[in-house]
Amino acid sequence: MSQDGSGVDLETSVGYLLKEASSALRLAMEEVLRPFGMTVTHYACLELLAQRPGSSNSELARGAFVTRQSMNVLLQALEQDGYVTRAKEAPVGKALPTRLTSRGRRSLEMASAAVRSVEMRMMAGLTETERSNVAGILRSMVRSLRQSDDTP
Amino acid sequence: MSQDGSGVDLETSVGYLLKEASSALRLAMEEVLRPFGMTVTHYACLELLAQRPGSSNSELARGAFVTRQSMNVLLQALEQDGYVTRAKEAPVGKALPTRLTSRGRRSLEMASAAVRSVEMRMMAGLTETERSNVAGILRSMVRSLRQSDDTP
DNA sequence: TGTTGTATGTCAGAAGACTGACATGAGCAG
DNA sequence: CTGCTCATGTCAGTCTTCTGACATACAACA
Known part of the structure; x- marks a missing residue:
């Protein structure tokens, strides 16, 4: 056009x-x-911790697609507010394992339900074949984009 | 898992x-x-102007998926650097039509080629059927997500 | 006419994310 | 053991975008 x-x-x-x-x-x-007073990155961090307990700051940053500096700021706030706990000493290297508190888990539970409803709505307009193809398509695109991206 | x-x-x-x-x-x-010293939003703005010359600040903001306040900041910088020109008075309402300068067009031409190569790379890993389905899938998801989003 | 609603441009401040920089700890080649 | 590389945590500053707020302009309507 x-x-x-x-x-x-x-x-x-x-x-x-x-x-x-x-x-x-x-x-x-x-x-x-x-x-819930929660941002998307905030939620992503909690969800990552629920599925991969003991993740380090850098691992969480990669999982949430932000820099470790940004995740660091967020983690400090989350710890101060009692959503997560961070080890005071690194068991190995410098990585400090982080875990959800029971408060963090409770908070995540509600947020997770809300997010699931959004994802359901997003998938609602797709046909059965589309629904079974979308994940593979997105994964392929990611793989192609990263081809010569991290090989400078 | x-x-x-x-x-x-x-x-x-x-x-x-x-x-x-x-x-x-x-x-x-x-x-x-x-x-090219160009950000993604910067590029999106120029590309939008190439396809829809005379767009207003608000129209550009919607097209680039940012707020009109953010686009306003960008447009002021682009105008100062000579990439675009904005009408001094609104022909109708308050909307100020914006257009690319020849410098803006030249700049866009190079950037556009680079962006096209990225999109080509992104599509490279997809099968023929996937390639013909991906646009429809994304459009369906957008439509579903906006269902009860702007009807509060 | 004037009132109400919607859309726009713009200013100011706040929040989130990023880049740059530095120090620490682990692994490995020599 | 030493030097090199890489990953990590963290501090500081900057940048981009957002939210909040206000004034203006047009359209619809009583």
């Missing part, structure tokens, strides 16, 4: 659509997490 | 995979745009 060969047609560009989808997802998640 | 019913399994969660994919795309785009 708007392209003649050069340039990127935003209407059909998968990159643009991907950005749009992630933006919509982010908005929807922020909306359901707001009642 | 890690879930028993409650919680969100990050390994298979489409929401998480979507976030991961958009993060990878963002990183890859930042990498190819850095040589």
Whole structure:
């Protein structure tokens, strides 16, 4: 409708659509997490800790797709507010294992239900075949994008 | 592998995979745009203006998935650097039509080629059927997510 | 006419994330 | 053992984006 060969047609560009989808997802998640006073990264951190207890700051940062500096700031706040506990000494290296407190677990439980409802809504408009393909497609794109990304 | 019913399994969660994919795309785009001294939002703004000349600040903001306040800051910088021109008076309402300068067009041309190469790489790992399905899937997810999002 | 609602541009302050930098600890080659 | 590399934690400063707020402009309507 708007392209003649050069340039990127935003209407059909998968990159643009991907950005749009992630933006919509982010908005929807922020909306359901707001009642809990929780940001998306905040929630991601707790969810990661629930599935991988004892993760280090750097591991959590990678899992939440932020820098370890950003995750560090968040972890300090979460510890101060009693959602997580961090080992005072590193059992090995410098990595300090982090774990959820019972308060963190309770908080996560509610948030997780809210987030699940968003994901359900997101998948609701897809056909059965689409639903079974989407994960593989996204994983393939990630793999391709990282091809010559971390090999400079 | 890690879930028993409650919680969100990050390994298979489409929401998480979507976030991961958009993060990878963002990183890859930042990498190819850095040589041009251009951020992703910066590029998105120019690309939007190329396809929809005369767009207003608010229209550009919606197209780039940021707030109009953020886009306003960017536009002021772009105008000062000579990439765009903004009408001094609104022909109708308050919206100030914005257009690319020749410098902006030249700058976009190079950036656009770089971004296209990233998108090509992203699609490279997909099968023919996946390639023809991905746009529809993303659009469906966006539509579902916005269902009761802007109807509070 | 004037009132109400919606959309826009813009300023100011706050929050979140990033880059840069430094020190520490582990692993490995020599 | 020593030097090198890599990963980690953390502090500091900066940047980008967001939220909040206000004024303006048009449209719809009583």
